C-alpha cells in the first residue's frame with residue numbers, strides 16, 4: 001500500500017535520485033533539514049544537489065557558506081559537474097560567504113533571508129556560526145552582534161545556554177521565512193551526537209545523516225527524522241560520482 005500524501009502537503013525536491021521517493025516526494029515545503037556527518041561524508045555535495053534542483057525548477061536560491069570563500073566553493077562545485085555560474089549571473093542564485101571573524105555576519109545573513117526572495121536557503125556549515133559569541137539585551141531578547149550592541153552583556157562562548165540561544169536565533173530566521181532550508185553540521189569523528197553542538201538536532205524538522213564505512217569502503221545516507229513523513233530508518237548505500245550522490 002502506498003503512503004498517503006495529505007492535501008496541501010507540498011514537497012520540495014532534494015535533487016538526489018531516489019531520495020525524494022523515500023521522503024514522500026521530498027522535503028516538506030518550508031521545513032529545515034539538518035545534514036549531519038563527519039568530514040568528507042558528502043554534506044557539501046548534498047547542498048550542491050539541493051541547489052541545482054532548485055535552479056532547474058526556476059526557484060531563487062541562497063547559499064550561505066562559512067567554510068570556504070565563494071570562488072573556492074564554485075571551483076569545487078565545477079569539479080563535481082555543477083556549474084552554477086550562469087545561475088549566479090542571472091541572479092537566480094546568490095552565494096554569500098560568512099566570515100566568522102567579522103562580527104556582523106548574523107545581521108547580513110538575516111537581512112538577506114528576510115528579503116523574502118528565496119525559495120531555497122543552504123547554510124554550509126552551521127558549526128562555525130554556533131561558536132561565535134552571543135550578545136544579550138536586558139529584556140532577554142537576543143541581539144545580533146553589531147557595533148551598537150557591544151555594550152550589552154556577553155555570554156561565555158562555550159556556555160550551552162548561549163549556544164542554544166544562538167542556534168534558536170539562526171534557525172528562527174529560517175523558520176520565519178517561506179524558504180525550505182538545509183543546514184549542515186560537521187560532527188567529530190566517532191561522535192554519537194548528530195550535531196557538534198548537540199542542540200540543533202532538536203530545532204530542525206528533518207535530519208539526514210551521512211556516514212562512512214571505511215572498512216567496507218562504503219558510504220551511507222540515513223533519514224533520521226522528517227516531520228510529517230513516514231520513512232524508513234534503514235541506512236542506504238550511496239555513491240559519489242560525476243553528478244554527485246546517488247542511492248545504490
Ligand SMILES: Nc1ncnc2c1ncn2[C@@H]1O[C@H](COP(=O)(O)OP(=O)(O)O)[C@@H](O)[C@H]1O
Pocket residue numbers: 037038039040041042043044045046079080240241242
Ligand atoms: N569526483 C568525485 N568522485 C567521487 N567522489 C568524490 C568526487 N569528488 C569528491 N568526492 C568525495 O567527496 C568527498 C567530499 O565531499 P564533501 O561534500 O565536500 O564532504 P563534506 O562537506 O561532508 O566534508 C571527498 O572526500 C571525496 O571522498
Ligand SMILES: [Mg+2]
Pocket residue numbers: 043044067124
Ligand atoms: Mg563541506
